[in-house]
Amino acid sequence: MGPGPADNGATTLQRSSSSDLGRSLIVPNSTAGTGDASASSGLLPAILGVAHLLVALGIVFATDKFLKQAFVAASIKFPSALFGMFCVFSVLVVLDTFVPALAKAFMDFFAPATLFIQRWLPLFYVPTLVVLPLAVRDVPAASGLKIFAITFGGWFATLAVAGYTVLAVRKLVKTELITDAEPMSKQSPFSTLEIWAWAAIFVASFGVAYFNPTALGTTARTCLPFLLAANVLGYMVGSGLPSGVKKVLHPIICCALSADLAAVAYGYLSGSGLDAVLGDYLTKAPSNPGAGDVLMGFLGSVIISFAFSMFKQRKLVKRHAAEIFTSIAIASTFSLYSTAVIGRLIGLEPSLTISILPRCITVALALSIVSFFEGVNSTLTAAVVVLTGLIGANFVQAAMDKLGLNDPIARGIGTASSAHGLGTAALSAKEPEALPFCAIAYGLTGIFGSLICSVPAVRQSLVFIAG
Numbered sequence: 001m002g003p004g005p006a007d008n009g010a011t012t013l014q015r016s017s018s019s020d021l022g023r024s025l026i027v028p029n030s031t032a033g034t035g036d037a038s039a040s041s042g043l044l045p046a047i048l049g050v051a052h053l054l055v056a057l058g059i060v061f062a063t064d065k066f067l068k069q070a071f072v073a074a075s076i077k078f079p080s081a082l083f084g085m086f087c088v089f090s091v092l093v094v095l096d097t098f099v100p101a102l103a104k105a106f107m108d109f110f111a112p113a114t115l116f117i118q119r120w121l122p123l124f125y126v127p128t129l130v131v132l133p134l135a136v137r138d139v140p141a142a143s144g145l146k147i148f149a150i151t152f153g154g155w156f157a158t159l160a161v162a163g164y165t166v167l168a169v170r171k172l173v174k175t176e177l178i179t180d181a182e183p184m185s186k187q188s189p190f191s192t193l194e195i196w197a198w199a200a201i202f203v204a205s206f207g208v209a210y211f212n213p214t215a216l217g218t219t220a221r222t223c224l225p226f227l228l229a230a231n232v233l234g235y236m237v238g239s240g241l242p243s244g245v246k247k248v249l250h251p252i253i254c255c256a257l258s259a260d261l262a263a264v265a266y267g268y269l270s271g272s273g274l275d276a277v278l279g280d281y282l283t284k285a286p287s288n289p290g291a292g293d294v295l296m297g298f299l300g301s302v303i304i305s306f307a308f309s310m311f312k313q314r315k316l317v318k319r320h321a322a323e324i325f326t327s328i329a330i331a332s333t334f335s336l337y338s339t340a341v342i343g344r345l346i347g348l349e350p351s352l353t354i355s356i357l358p359r360c361i362t363v364a365l366a367l368s369i370v371s372f373f374e375g376v377n378s379t380l381t382a383a384v385v386v387l388t389g390l391i392g393a394n395f396v397q398a399a400m401d402k403l404g405l406n407d408p409i410a411r412g413i414g415t416a417s418s419a420h421g422l423g424t425a426a427l428s429a430k431e432p433e434a435l436p437f438c439a440i441a442y443g444l445t446g447i448f449g450s451l452i453c454s455v456p457a458v459r460q461s462l463v464f465i466a467g
Contacts, residue, residue, distance in 0.1 A: 392419020
């Protein structure tokens with residue numbers, strides 16, 4: 001989400017080498033636009049920018065937690081964050097209809113929070129991959145091969161269904177493609193100083209945990225800083241790798257591997273073992289959180305932030321509503337039911353089949369979807385979602401060329417509907433005209449999947465088909 005023009009009272013801080021926050025902060029001109037250039041980029045605007053970010057992000061985070069507690073208290077199974085996203089989007093639409101200036105001010109106020117979430121988004125998906133060694137021990141090798149076959153074949157089939165549906169609908173409606181969509185922001189690379197700062201945090205906190213495993217009260221809290229730093233460092237280093245290397249060693253994989261390596265090292269040196277360290281990484285206990293719990297705590301905020309990106313692309317959604325909603329509805333439904341059918345046909349265990357149903361949906365919403373079902377392996381869910389994204393990131397453009405999907409709308413929606421955010425990121429550099437449709441479909445695919453899976457009859461039919 002980019003900043004507004006200069007005459008509407010906001011200016012973007014240039015990134016300083018001392019902090020990554022500067023890339024995603026917007027501060028009022030009343031504080032940043034007066035005086036000479038050195039004053040405008042000095043300490044006070046930076047402090048105000050950080051305060052702005054903390055307040056905006058804090059409101060989104062607190063809203064998510066409040067809604068989650070309210071839904072639990074009311075025994076409502078519908079994803080609370082998705083309800084929050086609909087509320088925010090509705091407020092924005094109403095304000096834009098009656099007081100457009102207020103809607104813009106609302107967007108500008110939460111811009112730092114949405115930019116922060118966009119910049120660190122992969123980190124929030126990683127925890128379940130870090131603890132994957134604990135989750136897959138009970139999965140037989142034969143079942144693992146079946147899951148991979150469903151994942152790869154299902155990705156290709158969903159891509160084809162989404163793409164050809166778009167082409168069919170476009171032939172019917174004949175809506176001309178517009179090219180004046182809202183620009184998509186591009187994240188700046190991490191600085192060397194940022195990497196060294198996190199490396200220092202890692203070394204210092206690792207040393208504290210080694211010499212005093214309960215320095216912060218519990219082993220989970222004591223291990224939290226160095227395991228979190230390991231995740232961040234892995235993501236930073238992975239993001240800076242050459243594009244050819246990223247196809248094999250994606251930043252998300254680097255992020256997970258770095259935390260696993262840190263856990264192996266600490267488990268060996270401390271004598272506690274890998275299993276104990278990974279257990280401390282993701283405790284799933286609010287009173288004793290680990291690094292993974294902190295990161296996954298932002299998943300609800302990620303879902304709520306979809307409201308801002310959807311609102312930003314509202315004109316594009318309105319103009320191409322027929323293509324977008326028809327293809328997403330058909331592709332999402334196809335993905336869920338085809339996974340259940342194929343799992344049944346090849347003899348995959350029903351619990352594993354249900355666990356991988358939302359394979360084409362972004363992790364934040366995929367985990368919400370499998371929470372509707374009983375006896376699922378949510379760690380496996382996240383792993384399959386990431387695997388689907390990695391497959392799409394590497395092969396989606398070649399596959400669409402072979403399928404004859406040359407229309408930008410078909411390419412954008414097909415990519416996001418089959419490979420969510422990772423596929424979108426891979427397409428963004430080479431096909432900017434398809435990117436807005438990727439961004440729209442990326443969120444709407446998960447939203448539609450969550451909505452239909454919240455219907456008891458749909459869940460029961462999926463369980464019945466899976467066996």
